[in-house]
Amino acid sequence: MYTRLRSVLVLGGLLLGLASTSTAQDKKPGTDPIDFQKQVWPILEKTCLKCHSTASTGADGKLKKPKGGVVLDSKQGITTSKKGKLVVAKKPADSLLYYAISLPADHEDRMPPAKEGDALPKEKQDVILKWIEQGASFGSWTGKAKEGGDTGSGEKGSGEKGGEKGSGDKGKGDKPDEKPNDKPKPGDKPKVDPLARLRQGVKPLAPATLAAFAESPFQVQSVGEDNPLLRVSCAGRTDEVTDASIASLQPLCEHITELDLGRTGVGDAACAVIAKMPRLTVLDLRQSQVGDHGVAALAACRELRSLNLFGTKAGDYAVATLSSLKNLEDLYVWQTEVSAAAVVRLREAVPNVRVVLAAELPEPMAETPGNNRRRPGNK
Amino acid sequence: MTLPDLIAGTDIQGRRTFLTRMASSLLGVGAAAAFGPEAVARALAQDPAPPLVLGRATAKNVIYLFLRGGMSHLDTLDPKPGKETQGPVEALRTRADGVLLGQYFPKVAEQMDKVCIVSSMSSKQGAHPQAQYLMRTSYELRGTIQHPSLGAWCQRLAGRNNKMLPGHVLIGGGAEMPSAGFFPPDFQALPIGSAEDGLQNATLPRGVDNERFERRLARLKQLDSAFAEKHGQRSVQAYSKAYTEAVRLMRSSDLVAFDIELEPKSMQQAYGETPFGAGCLLARRLVEHGVRYVEVMSDGWDTHADNFDRLGDLTPAIDQGLAALLADLDARGLLRETLVVLATEFGRTPDIDQDQGRNHYPKAFSCLLAGGGVRGGQRYGSTDAEGREVATEPVSIQDFNATIAHAVGLPLDYVITSPSGRPFKVADKGSPITSIFS
Numbered sequence: 044m045y046t047r048l049r050s051v052l053v054l055g056g057l058l059l060g061l062a063s064t065s066t067a068q069d070k071k072p073g074t075d076p077i078d079f080q081k082q083v084w085p086i087l088e089k090t091c092l093k094c095h096s097t098a099s100t101g102a103d104g105k106l107k108k109p110k111g112g113v114v115l116d117s118k119q120g121i122t123t124s125k126k127g128k129l130v131v132a133k134k135p136a137d138s139l140l141y142y143a144i145s146l147p148a149d150h151e152d153r154m155p156p157a158k159e160g161d162a163l164p165k166e167k168q169d170v171i172l173k174w175i176e177q178g179a180s181f182g183s184w185t186g187k188a189k190e191g192g193d194t195g196s197g198e199k200g201s202g203e204k205g206g207e208k209g210s211g212d213k214g215k216g217d218k219p220d221e222k223p224n225d226k227p228k229p230g231d232k233p234k235v236d237p238l239a240r241l242r243q244g245v246k247p248l249a250p251a252t253l254a255a256f257a258e259s260p261f262q263v264q265s266v267g268e269d270n271p272l273l274r275v276s277c278a279g280r281t282d283e284v285t286d287a288s289i290a291s292l293q294p295l296c297e298h299i300t301e302l303d304l305g306r307t308g309v310g311d312a313a314c315a316v317i318a319k320m321p322r323l324t325v326l327d328l329r330q331s332q333v334g335d336h337g338v339a340a341l342a343a344c345r346e347l348r349s350l351n352l353f354g355t356k357a358g359d360y361a362v363a364t365l366s367s368l369k370n371l372e373d374l375y376v377w378q379t380e381v382s383a384a385a386v387v388r389l390r391e392a393v394p395n396v397r398v399v400l401a402a403e404l405p406e407p408m409a410e411t412p413g414n415n416r417r418r419p420g421n422k
Numbered sequence: 423m424t425l426p427d428l429i430a431g432t433d434i435q436g437r438r439t440f441l442t443r444m445a446s447s448l449l450g451v452g453a454a455a456a457f458g459p460e461a462v463a464r465a466l467a468q469d470p471a472p473p474l475v476l477g478r479a480t481a482k483n484v485i486y487l488f489l490r491g492g493m494s495h496l497d498t499l500d501p502k503p504g505k506e507t508q509g510p511v512e513a514l515r516t517r518a519d520g521v522l523l524g525q526y527f528p529k530v531a532e533q534m535d536k537v538c539i540v541s542s543m544s545s546k547q548g549a550h551p552q553a554q555y556l557m558r559t560s561y562e563l564r565g566t567i568q569h570p571s572l573g574a575w576c577q578r579l580a581g582r583n584n585k586m587l588p589g590h591v592l593i594g595g596g597a598e599m600p601s602a603g604f605f606p607p608d609f610q611a612l613p614i615g616s617a618e619d620g621l622q623n624a625t626l627p628r629g630v631d632n633e634r635f636e637r638r639l640a641r642l643k644q645l646d647s648a649f650a651e652k653h654g655q656r657s658v659q660a661y662s663k664a665y666t667e668a669v670r671l672m673r674s675s676d677l678v679a680f681d682i683e684l685e686p687k688s689m690q691q692a693y694g695e696t697p698f699g700a701g702c703l704l705a706r707r708l709v710e711h712g713v714r715y716v717e718v719m720s721d722g723w724d725t726h727a728d729n730f731d732r733l734g735d736l737t738p739a740i741d742q743g744l745a746a747l748l749a750d751l752d753a754r755g756l757l758r759e760t761l762v763v764l765a766t767e768f769g770r771t772p773d774i775d776q777d778q779g780r781n782h783y784p785k786a787f788s789c790l791l792a793g794g795g796v797r798g799g800q801r802y803g804s805t806d807a808e809g810r811e812v813a814t815e816p817v818s819i820q821d822f823n824a825t826i827a828h829a830v831g832l833p834l835d836y837v838i839t840s841p842s843g844r845p846f847k848v849a850d851k852g853s854p855i856t857s858i859f860s
């Protein structure tokens with residue numbers, strides 16, 4: 044993940060480098076450290092402060108509180124908030140600020156909200172991305188201060204780490220001598236892992252709770268280093284997993300983000316437990332006994348991105364109940380009762396979903412002469 | 423050992439051979455004859471460490487299809503239409519805009535939206551055994567040590583998904599190639615000689631029912647117990663544990679994973695009823711059941727003479743099997759968690775010789791990745807106009823293997839020390855191509 048992220052960041056730097064050539068003076072594009080006060084602050088000021096300023100009494104005498112407890116006009120406000128860390132130096136994926144502005148327009152958490160205005164243009168998003176990547180230095184800016192402080196020292200301050208990796212420079216061209224890790228490709232988009240948001244505020248489970256599963260048919264793993272969220276599967280002991288055994292997952296409900304119950308004996312009753320997993324993003328029920336009523340219960344899993352119902356008893360009713368899952372990206376319904384018409388209706392409700400209704404298997408081979416028969420001797 | 427010997431060795435096994443092979447795969451003791459009891463004891467002393475914490479993996483499983491002998495890049499994955507080096511082969515448009523394939527892969531062309539071709543592979547190794555070794559281990563072949571293959575690394579660092587089944591299966595030959603290397607022998611791949619025959623000797627012999635088998639096992643235990651008590655060594659315990667695990671697999675519901683005859687006829691036909699197609703189908707069944715790393719071998723790609731005729735013979739099975747595998751995995755929702763790799767040890771010369779042949783050419787060649795988080799419909803890197811030199815974004819064999827390891831979430835800088843005291847990493851000094859992932 045880290046290296047992937049880095050290549051993405053390098054790309055961000057690359058785009059920015061191109062965009063900022065006109066404004067930066069006498070510097071190579073791509074290497075300029077982002078100056079918070081000159082480049083980031085104006086974006087926040089223009090776009091965010093209407094709702095996210097320190098509480099103050101307005102002209103009408105009413106106290107105006109910041110929305111959602113998010114305050115963007117002070118250094119402290121930007122680094123922390125009620126919702127979690129808005130900015131984590133060098134880790135855009137963990138920074139809620141960047142997450143919120145880079146969401147697609149139809150996402151309910153997108154900032155600014157659709158009714159308040161359009162998304163930040165890509166260049167501006169990338170300024171913030173690069174600023175976080177460079178270490179999120181504020182220079183001399185402390186916030187809640189008058190405008191136009193001494194910019195000179197601010198520039199130096201923010202420059203301290205900017206060139207550290209020389210990442211912008213490296214990503215600049217297609218020179219073959221660049222490090223293979225950092226190969227940027229046009230068309231790459233900085234993508235934020237939804238798990239970064241879902242993990243906010245989740246405390247890791249006590250080791251004893253996890254240890255209790257050592258002898259169970261379930262395999263319980265963390266989804267990544269230091270991540271409290273869990274991936275649960277039961278490969279190899281699928282025949283032991285039934286509706287009754289799913290109940291033992293109750294203590295993990297808040298933590299499970301990926302659940303693989305493929306080929307197990309679970310049916311509709313298990314879905315009642317699964318419905319209590321608010322952070323579930325990937326659910327695999329392929330070739331289980333789940334049917335329409337079980338799937339209907341899954342509408343409670345608002346974060347669900349991938350749902351595998353291959354070879355289950357799900358039908359059109361099941362697919363209809365999924366239309367409230369706006370985050371759904373992948374749905375597998377090959378070898379079920381689901382009809383093409385139901386899929387069309389789901390696509391209307393959830394435009395971004397990819398539904399796989401059948402395999403595009405190749406036509407059988409014509410009689411072939413060679414048939415890849417073994418030929419001895421690779422001499 | 424010649425190839426036919428090996429095939430014979432993997433195809434026709436006695437029951438004892440089966441148990442020994444199962445043992446070697448499940449626990450590694452079967453290899454004791456070759457390694458000596460000390461080696462087994464040593465292996466068990468350093469029991470496989472609990473799987474390390476993985477990075478955020480994009481793939482859970484790997485299906486690694488290996489075309490032995492060196493597939494011509496110009497005629498398959500990296501066509502150069504209109505150039506003299508292309509010979510008589512035409513280029514095909516595919517479902518991915520601007521990504522062309524050689525005429526031999528019309529069915530794969532229909533699946534190109536799932537595939538990333540890596541066109542800028544390059545190495546310095548132009549001899550088959552050395553190049554195959556390098557491809558599968560990331561290290562140069564040496565006389566003093568045998569390196570573990572990528573599959574063994576994967577099992578070692580990521581653990582088994584299904585504890586009941588082997589962590590690593592090798593289908594269709596290639597058992598003489600490095601597998602566990604210097605790792606304890608339980609990281610050895612389970613060889614399946616022929617996918618059509620599946621796992622041999624895993625059912626009870628005729629005339630032996632369950633009860634009788636139980637009695638036999640009990641008698642075996644009885645005979646062994648005195649010895650085991652007297653020689654309470656780990657290697658002795660390991661043997662009996664291996665037998666227990668083999669018996670457990672024989673009775674496991676997962677045993678059906680090895681039987682492609684359970685697939686509908688239409689599915690078998692979709693994969694193509696060829697050794698390679700059957701291998702792909704078996705690989706899909708194994709991955710479904712939680713085997714993490716499956717390799718399928720295809721031989722005969724060393725097309726020194728009559729390159730074009732031979733490709734005409736060789737490619738239909740690959741085209742059919744690979745296309746079916748990609749479509750089938752995708753529709754089952756398995757492609758998102760399974761990285762499919764099509765690899766070969768080197769390319770073939772752009773210049774066509776007087777025998778209509780192409781010869782060894784490691785300087786520039788192509789491999790293919792699909793699924794497992796890789797963005798489809800793209801070509802990574804390129805060769806020059808005639809396919810002679812890598813033009814952009816060179817990828818070494820180590821880089822390629824690092825990319826596979828990266829997808830599975832293996833720690834690339836994790837060092838394992840060989841019994842001889844030297845440090846090794848999963849892809850040596852390779853760096854993953856991170857930009858091809860979506």
